[in-house]
Amino acid sequence: MLNPSDLPTPTTLRQNYQRLFQFDLWSIRSLVLLMERKERFSDRIACLAFLSHIVTIQETWFNRILTIPVLEENDPWVEYTPEELRKRAKAINQKWVDLIGDEEINLNTILTIPREDGSKSQKMIREVLDHLLVHGQYHRAQIALFLKKSGIDSPGFDYISYTRSFPDAGMVTWDSGTNL
DSSP, X not given: OOOGXXXXXXXXXXXXXXXXXXXXXXXXXXXXXXXHHOOOOTTXXXXXXXXXXXHHHHHHHHHHHTTOOOSSOOOTTOOOOHHHHHHHHHHHHHXXXXXXXXXXXXXXXXXXXXXXXXXXXXXXXXXXXXXXXXXXXXXXXXXXXXXXXXXXXXXXXXXXXXXXXXXXXXXXXXXXXXOO
């Protein structure tokens, strides 16, 4: 069993998650910019659908963690325009960065999450953060395959490209420049 004292210090853990969520925004931003430049290619709709899905799932989990009552959860496959994606990604990313940085939020808090079949599961907040980061990268890899299939060079949106673009990688804003 993992000893809690072996976990990274809260500040280090929080800073790492904030950096990873900033990477996530940078990756989404890179792909949205590409979608704006390449308005016509065979799999553009699929690419936008995956980007929309990433953002929608981040919104859904944020509402679950804060137990924000919603009339109904967003359709996980709703499709947004590039402009809608730009706004929604920026907004939800800021919410996550703020939540992660809030010292009053214990990232080891266990959440009870209802499942579609009526059962419940338990996950720590930091496990949800891990899931969101891996989930986003998984779908961005799928987008990279669609781009390749369409003959489009994919922008470097992996973590190493991010660290090259922002070697000191403090916080990145939507308007920060990239190597595109």
